[in-house]
Amino acid sequence: MLQQSELTPKESLRTCPDSWVHYTLKLARELDDGLLIGRVLNNWAECLRGSGDLEAAEDLYEQSLPFRRQHPSAAALCPANLAIVSIARGALPRARARLLEALALISESRFPDRPAQFVLEACAAFMAAVKDWSNAARLYGTSEAQRERLGVVRERADEGFFAPLMAQVREALGETDYLQESAAGRQLPVQLALSEAQAWLRSGS
Numbered sequence: 173m174l175q176q177s178e179l180t181p182k183e184s185l186r187t188c189p190d191s192w193v194h195y196t197l198k199l200a201r202e203l204d205d206g207l208l209i210g211r212v213l214n215n216w217a218e219c220l221r222g223s224g225d226l227e228a229a230e231d232l233y234e235q236s237l238p239f240r241r242q243h244p245s246a247a248a249l250c251p252a253n254l255a256i257v258s259i260a261r262g263a264l265p266r267a268r269a270r271l272l273e274a275l276a277l278i279s280e281s282r283f284p285d286r287p288a289q290f291v292l293e294a295c296a297a298f299m300a301a302v303k304d305w306s307n308a309a310r311l312y313g314t315s316e317a318q319r320e321r322l323g324v325v326r327e328r329a330d331e332g333f334f335a336p337l338m339a340q341v342r343e344a345l346g347e348t349d350y351l352q353e354s355a356a357g358r359q360l361p362v363q364l365a366l367s368e369a370q371a372w373l374r375s376g377s
Contacts, residue, residue, distance in 0.1 A: 230254065272373050274291045292315035293319070313354035
């Protein structure tokens, strides 16, 4: 029997034909492994998001959501991914709601490091989308410091999403102010940054 780790390599999902993904998903369902099903759906969605098929990606993220919710340490990643798709599609009210959901799940699961970093990154992107340049730069600084500390390599789809938004933030603020806000964010504790992001989103800023 194949090990679960052999069934869900993210790089394979990016490069393999759809038939392989369908086979993997079918096998995960036969194993009745909710975590594995959620991973396959989520990773397939990321592949589609990276190729620009946002509608199909959103549908797969939605399908993965109930499975991801069964596992608190990973639960926040799916609504954060859905928020990113909504930002990319210009559906900002929906993105705000998804981010608040992700932040609530982060709190419930006692602030797991990687999901917390990714949710902060997504919140920074939302702030950039609504042109709150200073808060976007500061929160992005917090997420970058956490990403570097964890040794996380950003996925290609994520790099293609975040980089242009942060370039807009840098241009809007100017290099000096951008670096100042980013440096301030790097000093901000992650839990405090998450609390501030949640309050900001709730305020309707």
